[in-house]
Amino acid sequence: MTELTGKVAIVTGAGRGLGRAMARALAHAGAAVAVASRTKDELDSFVEEVRAAGGKALACPTDITDEESVNGMVEATMLEFGRIDILVNNSGIVASTPLLEQPVEEWDQVISTNLRGVFLASKAAGRHMVAQGSGKVINIASNFALQGVVNHAAYSASKGGVLALTRSMAIEWARSGVQVNAIAPGYFATDLNRAMDEDLTEKVVRAIPARRMGIPAEIQPWVLLLASTASDFMTGETIVIDGGQTVR
Ligand SMILES: NC(=O)c1ccc[n+]([C@@H]2O[C@H](COP(=O)([O-])OP(=O)(O)OC[C@H]3O[C@@H](n4cnc5c(N)ncnc54)[C@H](OP(=O)(O)O)[C@@H]3O)[C@@H](O)[C@H]2O)c1
Numbered sequence: 001m002t003e004l005t006g007k008v009a010i011v012t013g014a015g016r017g018l019g020r021a022m023a024r025a026l027a028h029a030g031a032a033v034a035v036a037s038r039t040k041d042e043l044d045s046f047v048e049e050v051r052a053a054g055g056k057a058l059a060c061p062t063d064i065t066d067e068e069s070v071n072g073m074v075e076a077t078m079l080e081f082g083r084i085d086i087l088v089n090n091s092g093i094v095a096s097t098p099l100l101e102q103p104v105e106e107w108d109q110v111i112s113t114n115l116r117g118v119f120l121a122s123k124a125a126g127r128h129m130v131a132q133g134s135g136k137v138i139n140i141a142s143n144f145a146l147q148g149v150v151n152h153a154a155y156s157a158s159k160g161g162v163l164a165l166t167r168s169m170a171i172e173w174a175r176s177g178v179q180v181n182a183i184a185p186g187y188f189a190t191d192l193n194r195a196m197d198e199d200l201t202e203k204v205v206r207a208i209p210a211r212r213m214g215i216p217a218e219i220q221p222w223v224l225l226l227a228s229t230a231s232d233f234m235t236g237e238t239i240v241i242d243g244g245q246t247v248r
Contacts, residue, residue: 009087
């Protein structure tokens with residue numbers, strides 16, 4: 001069911017964290033994987049890892065907020081692998097700032113990376129999926145899209161936008177055989193949360209019924225399911241992986 005040999009995937013924000021874990025899972029399942037982010041040496045190390053294991057990978061240095069750069073990512077993938085079957089829209093940044101103090105530039109950067117980036121990559125890659133009559137778009141949102149969170153207005157709004165965009169794209173492309181679904185992670189131990197001190201980490205963990213953060217490997221089975229035929233009759237949906245934080 002999660003055999004992906006012959007499939008081609010793009011994973012944005014795959015240099016580290018959740019993106020790298022998902023790209024690794026797709027490569028292990030047999031997909032050729034193009035990885036995109038701004039930090040080239042992280043992409044190169046992923047490509048080296050996959051090629052050493054006998055797989056296929058391509059580094060696409062990309063700024064997800066820039067249309068030309070995103071189009072270049074898709075063109076390079078088409079040139080190297082000839083098709084695109086799976087797009088994981090994962091690039092993201094967080095800002096923790098009280099609304100009244102948030103500079104407009106910071107708001108714009110968060111929305112641009114987390115929401116505009118999903119639009120740009122989906123438009124560029126979705127064109128090929130719709131033309132071929134099949135494809136899987138997997139958008140990485142957040143459980144912050146589902147609840148009010150202090151000091152995270154821009155981030156929560158961007159991720160709420162990602163869920164709305166997921167539903168709209170899903171409906172628009174349903175007849176073309178392209179499924180669009182989202183994953184909404186809760187707290188995972190990655191660089192994104194690096195800025196949290198010990199006190200805040202303890203407070204965060206207390207708010208999670210499972211009393212721990214997720215580890216990147218725990219997102220892997222879900223991205224494989226959404227990338228595979230298992231999700232052929234599922235579209236516009238969101239899978240929440242957050243240790244029970246948003247169901248209490
Ligand atoms: N970790 C969590 O607790 C958590 C919870 C909920 C949702 N999420 C979401 O999961 C996704 C991955 O998060 P993570 O925890 O793995 O974060 P991370 O470790 O900070 O990695 C973020 C990735 O996004 C890339 N990125 C940032 N800005 C970019 C840009 N302008 N263009 C291209 N790539 C860009 C980064 O690469 P460069 O900086 O090199 O470009 C990096 O590869 C994000 O969308 C995040 O919002 C994470």
